[in-house]
Amino acid sequence: MNRLKLLSAMKLALKAMTKDDRSYRQCFLDTGRVVTFGHVKMEIQVEGLEVKEPFFVNPAEAIAALKAFTSEDITIMEYPDYIEFMDASVSGVACIQVQRYEPPSIKVYNPGIGFYTFKLTHDDLEFIKKAKHLASNDDLRPGMTGMMVDLKNRVIGFTDAHAMAIRRGFGRSTARTGDDAPLKGTIQSKHVELILQAKQARVWMFNNGCLEIEITELEQDASATIATIYGKFDSSTPDFVKVFDEPGMAEAKGELFASKYDFLSYIKRLKPMSNPSTNQIELHVDPGHTTQLVAKNHDSNMSATMYFNEGKYISEKGEIMKIGFNANVMTKALKAASGELVVSLVAPHRALIINGNILVMPLMLNEND
Numbered sequence: 001m002n003r004l005k006l007l008s009a010m011k012l013a014l015k016a017m018t019k020d021d022r023s024y025r026q027c028f029l030d031t032g033r034v035v036t037f038g039h040v041k042m043e044i045q046v047e048g049l050e051v052k053e054p055f056f057v058n059p060a061e062a063i064a065a066l067k068a069f070t071s072e073d074i075t076i077m078e079y080p081d082y083i084e085f086m087d088a089s090v091s092g093v094a095c096i097q098v099q100r101y102e103p104p105s106i107k108v109y110n111p112g113i114g115f116y117t118f119k120l121t122h123d124d125l126e127f128i129k130k131a132k133h134l135a136s137n138d139d140l141r142p143g144m145t146g147m148m149v150d151l152k153n154r155v156i157g158f159t160d161a162h163a164m165a166i167r168r169g170f171g172r173s174t175a176r177t178g179d180d181a182p183l184k185g186t187i188q189s190k191h192v193e194l195i196l197q198a199k200q201a202r203v204w205m206f207n208n209g210c211l212e213i214e215i216t217e218l219e220q221d222a223s224a225t226i227a228t229i230y231g232k233f234d235s236s237t238p239d240f241v242k243v244f245d246e247p248g249m250a251e252a253k254g255e256l257f258a259s260k261y262d263f264l265s266y267i268k269r270l271k272p273m274s275n276p277s278t279n280q281i282e283l284h285v286d287p288g289h290t291t292q293l294v295a296k297n298h299d300s301n302m303s304a305t306m307y308f309n310e311g312k313y314i315s316e317k318g319e320i321m322k323i324g325f326n327a328n329v330m331t332k333a334l335k336a337a338s339g340e341l342v343v344s345l346v347a348p349h350r351a352l353i354i355n356g357n358i359l360v361m362p363l364m365l366n367e368n369d
Contacts, residue, residue, distance in 0.1 A: 153241055159238075254321065257312045263308075263310075282323070
């Protein structure tokens with residue numbers, strides 16, 4: 001890769017650190033980027049930077065090593081505890097000690113079987129960050145007040161009973177899973193936040209309901225030592241995977257393709273016209289006509305219809321449908337979505353499914369409308 005580009009990134013990373021941060025002096029290297037932590041978090045894009053496994057390195061040491069070379073291109077050789085910078089002619093080598101990045105993992109202990117480890121991937125963590133706000137705040141529903149984990153089926157999810165988002169096949173498992181894989185439980189939101197803040201975290205879920213979270217070096221406090229948080233995970237977790245797998249849920253009669261931001265914009269504009277007690281908006285789809293979004297307030301005899309020209313509805317059998325939903329619930333659900341939207345419609349009384357992994361419960365429509 002280009003030596004000067006990496007040198008420039010390292011100088012910028014060091015400059016972003018305060019004096020307190022510099023006593024810790026570590027930045028994170030991954031393919032295509034350098035990330036600083038501490039009081040200032042900065043992500044620096046570095047074209048051509050490729051690493052097999054992400055690691056932490058002292059930027060001051062990296063700068064000194066890179067300055068020792070004069071050639072424009074260098075090669076990075078990776079080893080378990082250190083890296084080597086090597087110039088194109090292999091006439092010079094500089095060695096730097098590094099700390100390997102270990103992603104957060106969930107470890108499960110089942111007496112007589114042993115441990116199961118699930119290392120959360122980057123995509124898992126991104127899903128958790130986007131969907132965590134869907135967890136319930138109702139203390140009477142402890143099984144929903146955090147991240148629901150189904151280790152047997154390797155599914156994680158969040159729900160408040162009005163909307164739900166799940167991720168299937170989470171983590172890289174280091175052990176066999178099957179009928180003997182233990183546990184289904186809920187990790188409370190406060191513990192989920194700790195996992196997300198940590199550079200490294202191990203979550204231990206035991207069959208007796210105990211939870212241990214081992215945290216190393218929180219991003220907000222780079223000098224933090226290892227801390228262990230003890231708690232409980234709740235075994236009253238609903239069978240949330242079954243909601244998606246119910247008969248008929250996968251048999252969409254039509255699909256609406258749209259931009260997430262266009263759809264959100266229409267909902268926000270229509271919400272003031274809806275009934276304040278239900279915030280209901282109706283979605284009218286017809287393959288032969290423009291999709292409509294309708295808000296009605298019978299208390300004040302107001303209604304508004306907007307033609308959603310940006311959306312494209314496709315139904316092989318020409319299904320015409322009207323489905324109601326709560327504008328606030330839909331807005332929360334869309335925040336968990338990534339990329340372009342594919343809204344699957346099954347029936348007026350069935351949930352809407354967004355991008356295959358987000359579910360929004362419907363509102364019953366007044367048949368006299």
